[in-house]
Amino acid sequence: MPLNTAASSRMDTRAITNAPLATVSAQLADAVGDMQPVSFRSGAVLRETDDTENVFFLDDGLVGLQVSLGNGRCVEAAALGRDAVVGVESLFRNGARSVCRAIAYTPVAAHALSRDVVVRLVGESAAFRHEIFRALGDTQMAAMRRVACARFHSVGERVARWLLIARSHIGDSIPLPHAVIADALGCRRSGVTVAMLRLRDAGVVSYTRAAIRIVNPAGLAQETCGCAPSAPDASAR
């Protein structure tokens, strides 16, 4: 299972916190060679569109699924965090490439399994199968919501929504510059800057060039378009 070793590092042991993977931890204990704990730096690529072999079970961090438009531009289809499965959309497509690559927005901890092992475990464990299908459904729903949101809602509402989703995955401290949000939403950086100024003036966020802090989550929720899905609250973990 070749991995991007420039962007990832092998770790000897690490607890599995990803919910889908935890359901089969007993089976994996008998085949520990099947599983690789990996970590990625901010900006690293977990999975390119033509990586049809690796599936990543996220333990921590924030990952963007980005669709390439073929002219050097990308737009985010969904932002994923702990308990998500990266590569789930291509699991059952006989090795066909994905339309998405996966980027680590923050440092990411995950466990990697080969597609063949995941498909085998889906057949062996009803609990794992349920979790994989849930992860597939969650990713699909997030992408569908994103399409409608991008078409009908303002940049300011979408920025607030994106921050709320990021918060659900990594908590109130979001170590990202505004440019990453602009790229994720496929909008101008100036539009994000205007939205962030408004949120700061409203006492909802504070920020520096490289990091954002959400200081009033309830106020942030009121600034969104209402598309934000209910999600686990990382700040409460």
Ligand SMILES: [Zn+2]
């Ligand atoms: Zn929306």
